Amino acid sequence: MDKLIVCLTGMPGAGKSTIAEGLKSKGFDTINMGNTVREEAKRRNLEPSRSNLGKLMLDLRKKNGPGAVAELIKPEIESSTAKVILVDGIRSDDEIQVLKKFGNVKLLAIHASTDTRFGFLQKRGRSDDPQTKEHFEERDNRELGIGISNPIALSDDAISNTGLTKEELIENAFKIIQSWIT
Template sequence: MTKLIVCLTGMPGAGKSTIATGLKSKGYDTINMGNTVREEAKRRNLEPTGQNLGKLMLELREKNGPGAVAELVIPEIENSKSNVIIIDGVRSNAEIDVLRKFGTVKLLAIHASTDKRFEFLKERGRSDDPQTKENFEERDNRELGVGISNSIALSDDAITNNNKTKEELIEASYKKIQGWIK
């Protein structure tokens, strides 16, 4: 059976990681694209600040092509025993093209308002999460610059996360994926 690779796309803070974490408990393998960049930063002894990780993401793409971050997760896809793999944080069509070589790709866009996303990111508290509106806007612009709006626009389906509980968000995603499996 061909692997189903479900790519979660959406602006920072929309709820992609919440969904990925929740779907892991449903038995799916999950791969976080941002963690791949964080691991590369660790290898290079870079502090995982938003600015450093953003620069590194852009440098990887510049040096190795726009699908570079997706190339880094290939070993995880190949080693996965699961028929459904959730990829958290696809940012461009070039990454999707890389992933298509390893299974059937479906794109699920997660939407949330700007205010909601900023609130979620401040609560999450990862080392690279923006704490000011200015950092938040910089990050959004960087994501838009690598083509995330195209992957969102071309998604197979979308979920809005403005007033859902975590459980409702995870359940809505799970139902969409179950529909794609059938």
């Protein structure tokens, strides 16, 4: 059987990482695209600040093409023995095309309002999470600029993360992914 590569897409703070973390216990491997950029920053001795990580992500795409971040996770996908791999943070059609070389790709979009997402990001505590509305809007605009709206719009299914508990969000995603397993 081909690997099922479930690409979680959505604007920052929508709940993608919550789903990925919650589904590890179901035997799925998870790869976080943002962590891949953070690891690249570490290799380059860059502080993992909001501006450094944003600039690095754009630089990688400029130098190595729009699918560059997906190229960085190829070794993890190739070495995975899991039947289902969750890729958290797909941002462009080009990244999807890279992943299609390794298995059956399905897109699951996670939606949440801007207020909900901003609240989640303020609580999350990653080094690059926006703490002001201005930084939040700047990040949203950067994501939209690299094409995140396409994977969201073209997703195979979507979850509205409004009024859901963490457990309900994870369970909804699990049910959708189960329906994709052939």
